Amino acid sequence: MLITERNIKLKAGNGGNGIVSFYKRRKGPDGGNGGKGGSIFIVSTSDIYALSDLSRRAKIKAGDGQHGMTNRKVGKSAEDLEIKVPIGTIITDKDSKEVFEVIDKDNRFLLCRGGRGGKGNWEYRSSKNVTPMYAQKGFKGQERSLYINLKLIADYGLIGLPNAGKSSLLKEITNANPKIGDYPFTTLEPNLGELGGKIIADIPGLIEGASKGKGLGIKFLKHIEKVSLLFHCISCELKEPEKSYQQVRNELKNYNPKLLKIPEIILLTKTDLKSEKEVKLSLKILKKLKRQILPVSIHNWDSLEKLRILVLKSFAVK
Ligand SMILES: Nc1nc2c(ncn2[C@@H]2O[C@H](COP(=O)(O)OP(=O)(O)OP(=O)(O)O)[C@@H](O)[C@H]2O)c(=O)[nH]1
Ligand SMILES: [Mg+2]
Incomplete structure (x- = not known):
């Protein structure tokens, strides 16, 4: 730990x-x-x-x-x-x-x-x-x-709504041991993990109004101000994933518009909970955002391996 x-x-x-x-x-x-x-x-x-x-x-x-x-x-x-x-x-x-x-x-x-x-x-x-x-x-x-x-100054940040599976991913790809729960706001303080010498910060979930002090996330946004890459986690349980995306982006913008300039990769999480067809549909919707997207599940080793490689080779991401 x-x-x-x-x-x-x-x-x-x-x-x-x-x-x-x-x-x-x-x-x-x-x-x-x-x-x-x-x-x-x-x-x-x-x-x-x-x-x-x-x-x-x-x-x-x-x-x-x-x-x-x-x-x-x-x-x-x-x-x-x-x-x-x-x-x-x-x-x-x-x-x-x-x-x-x-x-x-x-x-x-x-x-x-x-x-x-x-x-x-x-x-x-x-x-x-x-x-x-x-x-x-x-x-x-x-x-x-x-x-x-x-x-520790984080190199990468994991962001998203509460319960999106951020801490679970950090736990899978680094040797961090964060608390994980099936309820929002499990993470109360940022967790840090390390992979290939890079520090990844998992911050508490952001909700609408976070930039005005709602929830917990806002006071931790400073931890991701200097990261070179954001992993934006969106659960595929959500019917309107693009809304979740925009909500979180809005909070980033309200806190500090510079955060929107940080390169980001979208992680469509918990793909094991949905059928292949439903996952494809979510991917199709999210493609409109013109971001690199990786579907992941903590129960799918291949997807986690792809995520690890993304982190390790993130210099390839622009
Ligand atoms: N089936 C399934 N469940 C998952 C997956 N990833 C996370 N979960 C579950 O989703 C719930 C929330 O996971 P967390 O990792 O605590 O979510 P979080 O985004 O860190 O949540 P906050 O800290 O509250 O913002 C837990 O019950 C996890 O076990 C996944 O890939 N598949
Ligand atoms: Mg968490």
Whole structure:
């Protein structure tokens, strides 16, 4: 499943304590310093599914440094951790409001600094005090409470009336796992899926008046403003498919007329529910719109394969 949002706590390791200790015979101090706590780094990756590794963990903690030892031995430092996040991730510290953007391929930066180890009593020896009875505690590792948000810009959009089968298609052709229901407005938030490195957005169904705030779709139209191709889903259950088409186009136009300029392909969906003759009739009606049309059904593997190929080779579409 493509994870695009996550709340997570990160805690770098604490430094180990310095210790108080003395050489047996010489009596001088020999308490060693504590080791350093592990730090946490963020590393960028082009794997857009990387956040799913974080999904099972609400808190990630790096190890603590070891305490100092006798004979001036420094405690072992803990290993640093690296957290992989996809390029396009925005990390916000919920307390300090600092924002970290992961933009480039080779980003690696420190997010939580591990605590320094405390000094052992050997470090505190002086001519005035040859037997210091104190040592320093290790410093605390940095802790952050974060909101991680992956801003994926969709390449393609799935649009249409509620219940047209948009989410079902996204589920079939990508590894997204959206909610599907036999009622309108099943999708409440856009779903994103990936196929061949392209991101497909499935937005909630649009209804008449959507551009004026009816239903849910309008506030999500911004997700498809920058797509290079729209898949306009029309269910072949509809008696007047061209009306459904115009309704949705009207809403696009009212929201932003530029949306009408985006190339589109019509998907006549749920073809298994109608006879071949009825499907042909719907196709004939829709042909008047002078768009490329693909009849599809989630129960027809061939049609889904054609759709996948269309997505993968969409540069061929003008
Ligand atoms: N028989 C059949 N049913 C389908 C097909 N595609 C979708 N459905 C069913 O149609 C209903 C609606 O599907 P969704 O994928 O949730 O539709 P949607 O367009 O995402 O709907 P909203 O999110 O409400 O806008 C569900 O009951 C699906 O199982 C299909 O090709 N054939
Ligand atoms: Mg849906």
